Amino acid sequence: MNGDFLALLPKPPVAQVSASAPQIVQGTTVFAFHCREGVIIAGDHRATAGNTIFSDKTEKILELDSHSLMAIAGVPATAFEMARTLQTTFEYYRRSQLQSMSLQAKIRALSKLLRDNIPATLQGFGVVAPIFAGVELSDPKASPCIYFYDPLGAQFEAATYAGSGSGSGSIKSVLHYLEKWGDPPPAEMSLSDATAVAIRLLMTASEFDSATGGVNPERDMFATIKLLTRDGIRTVDIKEQERCWKEKAR
Amino acid sequence: MTEEPYRWLEAIGNRREYIREQIKGGTPVFAVSRPEGILLLGVGQGQSKVFEIYDRHAFGALGHPVDIEKIRQAAIEAAHVEGFTRSSKDVTLRRLISFALSTTLKNSFEQIFSPPLMIESIFAELGETQDEDVLVRVHYDGHHRYETDGVVIAFSEAKQEEDAVAWIRRALKAKDSLAQVASVCLTAWQALVDNKPFAELNAPEEPLVKIEGKTVEAALLDRKLSGSVHYRSLDLNRLKN
Numbered sequence: 001m002n003g004d005f006l007a008l009l010p011k012p013p014v015a016q017v018s019a020s021a022p023q024i025v026q027g028t029t030v031f032a033f034h035c036r037e038g039v040i041i042a043g044d045h046r047a048t049a050g051n052t053i054f055s056d057k058t059e060k061i062l063e064l065d066s067h068s069l070m071a072i073a074g075v076p077a078t079a080f081e082m083a084r085t086l087q088t089t090f091e092y093y094r095r096s097q098l099q100s101m102s103l104q105a106k107i108r109a110l111s112k113l114l115r116d117n118i119p120a121t122l123q124g125f126g127v128v129a130p131i132f133a134g135v136e137l138s139d140p141k142a143s144p145c146i147y148f149y150d151p152l153g154a155q156f157e158a159a160t161y162a163g164s165g166s167g168s169g170s171i172k173s174v175l176h177y178l179e180k181w182g183d184p185p186p187a188e189m190s191l192s193d194a195t196a197v198a199i200r201l202l203m204t205a206s207e208f209d210s211a212t213g214g215v216n217p218e219r220d221m222f223a224t225i226k227l228l229t230r231d232g233i234r235t236v237d238i239k240e241q242e243r244c245w246k247e248k249a250r
Numbered sequence: 251m252t253e254e255p256y257r258w259l260e261a262i263g264n265r266r267e268y269i270r271e272q273i274k275g276g277t278p279v280f281a282v283s284r285p286e287g288i289l290l291l292g293v294g295q296g297q298s299k300v301f302e303i304y305d306r307h308a309f310g311a312l313g314h315p316v317d318i319e320k321i322r323q324a325a326i327e328a329a330h331v332e333g334f335t336r337s338s339k340d341v342t343l344r345r346l347i348s349f350a351l352s353t354t355l356k357n358s359f360e361q362i363f364s365p366p367l368m369i370e371s372i373f374a375e376l377g378e379t380q381d382e383d384v385l386v387r388v389h390y391d392g393h394h395r396y397e398t399d400g401v402v403i404a405f406s407e408a409k410q411e412e413d414a415v416a417w418i419r420r421a422l423k424a425k426d427s428l429a430q431v432a433s434v435c436l437t438a439w440q441a442l443v444d445n446k447p448f449a450e451l452n453a454p455e456e457p458l459v460k461i462e463g464k465t466v467e468a469a470l471l472d473r474k475l476s477g478s479v480h481y482r483s484l485d486l487n488r489l490k491n
Contacts, residue, residue, distance in 0.1 A: 008331050066479065088334040091479070095302050096326050 005092035027211020028165030030071035035194035038229035045214030056214035073165035074128035114153035167205030167212035196248035276312030304329035313369035356392030429489035
C-alpha cells in the first residue's frame with residue numbers, strides 16, 4: 001500500500017475535456033498573507049459567468065485537512081473537485097499510512113492535479129490558479145507557509161503574501177505597499193488588525209473588479225477569513241469580523 | 251479433497267480450529283459508547299490495536315498483525331472511495347461491513363487452499379447522539395453481530411468475551427468519566443488475560459490507567475469535535491476523573 005488515493009479511482013478525478021467551451025463560471029479575489037499569529041487567508045463570495053453574477057455566497061477558502069487550506073480562483077467546477085480530491089487524498093494517506101503527508105507532498109499533489117488539468121486549461125475551459133497554505137508538522141520549528149500556483153501547475157512560495165483571481169491585481173499592489181511602507185507591515189499585524197485589513201482589501205478589489213463581491217460590512221456581508229497556525233485552522237467568524245471592522249477598519 | 255462434501259466440512263472445521271489456536275494469545279480490544287463519544291481501548295506491546303478508519307469510524311482488532319493490516323486497509327479504502335464517490339454521510343458501518351468486509355473475510359475463510367485471515371475485530375460508528383452509535387463485532391469468518399447495549403469486545407474466547415461485556419455493562423454508571431470507563435475496561439482486560447472469573451470481579455477503587463510492561467492505547471470518536479474528523483487519540487494519564 002502506497003497511500004495513493006488516486007490509484008483507487010477508475011479514472012482521473014478531474015475531467016479531461018475536449019468539447020467546445022461553454023460560458024465559464026469564474027471571477028474571484030482570494031489572497032493570503034503572514035500576520036503575527038500565522039497565515040491569514042481570505043476570499044470574497046462572488047462567482048460570475050461572463051457579466052452575470054452567478055452567486056454571492058460562494059465559499060472559496062476550503063479546509064483540506066487540519067493544517068492545510070486552499071483558496072480557489074478560476075473555474076469553480078474544477079477547483080471544487082480539486083479541493084475535494086485533495087481532502088480525500090490527504091486524509092486517506094494519513095489514515096492508511098498512520099502519519100500525515102509532508103507539506104512538500106501536499107504542495108506537489110495540488111501541482112499534479114493542475115498538470116493533469118492542462119488540456120482543460122489550454123482550452124480556456126477549466127483554468128484554476130489556487131493558493132495553498134500549510135504547515136510542515138514533522139518539523140517542530142516550522143511555521144505556516146503560503147504557496148501560489150500558475151494554472152499549469154508551477155508552484156511558488158510566497159515569502160510575504162499571495163493573491164489570485166481577477167481582483168487580485170489591485171490588492172497585491174496594496175499588500176506590496178503595506179509590506180514596503182506599512183507601519184506595521186502585515187507580517188507584524190495582530191489577527192484583529194489583519195482581519196480588518198483583509199476586509200478592506202476585499203472591498204477595494206470589489207471597487208475595480210465586477211467579479212469580486214459579496215463582502216460589505218455595512219450590509220452585514222462578510223468575507224471568508226481563516227487563520228492557519230501550528231495549532232490548526234481557525235475560522236474568523238462573522239461576529240469576530242464585525243468586531244474587528246467596527247474597532248479597526250471604519 | 252473438496253470433491254467429497256464431508257472432506258470440505260472437515261477442512262473447514264480444521265481451519266476454524268487452526269485460526270482459534272493461532273488467535274489464542276491475542277489480547278482483547280474494547281469499544282464503549284458514551285455521551286462524549288465512543289471510547290476504544292486496546293493493550294499491546296508496541297503494535298497498535300486501535301485505528302481510525304474514516305471521519306466517524308474506528309476499528310480495533312486482535313490477531314495476526316499482517317491480517318489486521320489487510321482488513322484495516324480494506325476498510326479505509328472502501329470508506330474513502332465511497333466517501334469520495336458519494337459523500338461522507340454515505341459511509342456507514344452497515345454498508346461497509348455488509349458489502350466490503352464480511353464478504354472479504356468469508357471468502358478468505360472458505361478458500362481452504364490459501365492462508366486464512368486470523369483476526370477478531372470490532373468496528374464503531376459515531377452517531378449524532380449516543381443512541382445512534384453503532385458497534386459491530388466482526389469475526390474471522392465474516393460473521394458479524396450488531397451490539398445494541400453500548401459495549402463490544404473482541405476476544406479469542408467467546409464465553410469469556412460475553413461475561414466481560416455483561417460485567418462492563420453492570421460496572422459502568424451513567425455519570426462515569428472517560429477515565430473511569432477506561433479503568434473499567436482495563437480491569438476487564440486484566441481479568442480476561444488472567445482468565446479470572448467475572449462473578450468475583452470488582453471495579454477498582456482507584457482508576458486504573460496503565461498495565462505494567464504494556465502500552466495502553468485509547469482513542470475517542472469524539473462527538474464534540476467540530477469539523478469532519480472525530481477520531482482522536484487519548485492519553486489516559488491526562489484524563490480527569
